[in-house]
Amino acid sequence: MNYQVLAEYHDAVLSAINADEAASSSALTFELRDGSTRRVVLKGCELIRIVDFTNQNIVSRLIKYSGASVDANDIADKLTWATSLSDASSYLNQE
Secondary structure, eight states: OOEEEEGGGGGGGEEEEEGGGGEEEEEEEEOTSOOOOEEEETTOOOOOOOOOOOOBBSSSSSSOOOOSSSOHHHHHHHHHHTTTTTTTTOOOOOO
């Protein structure tokens, strides 16, 4: 697989989102467990979905994909996870 789970972001707090539509980019600011702040910039971002951005935005997973050979089944699994809520199945399901 051409992905990496960025473990240092687990239990971090997503504190800010800055979308720049003209530049097709989004910047996400995180406060890590050690108190440091990191910023992740998504360049060429065509779609971003952030659900329930509230006062407490604890990160479960941050996954970075690289390269052109990404497994379609893996992407499908990650999309199902990302589009599911604790009380509902993925809205991508046709059921």
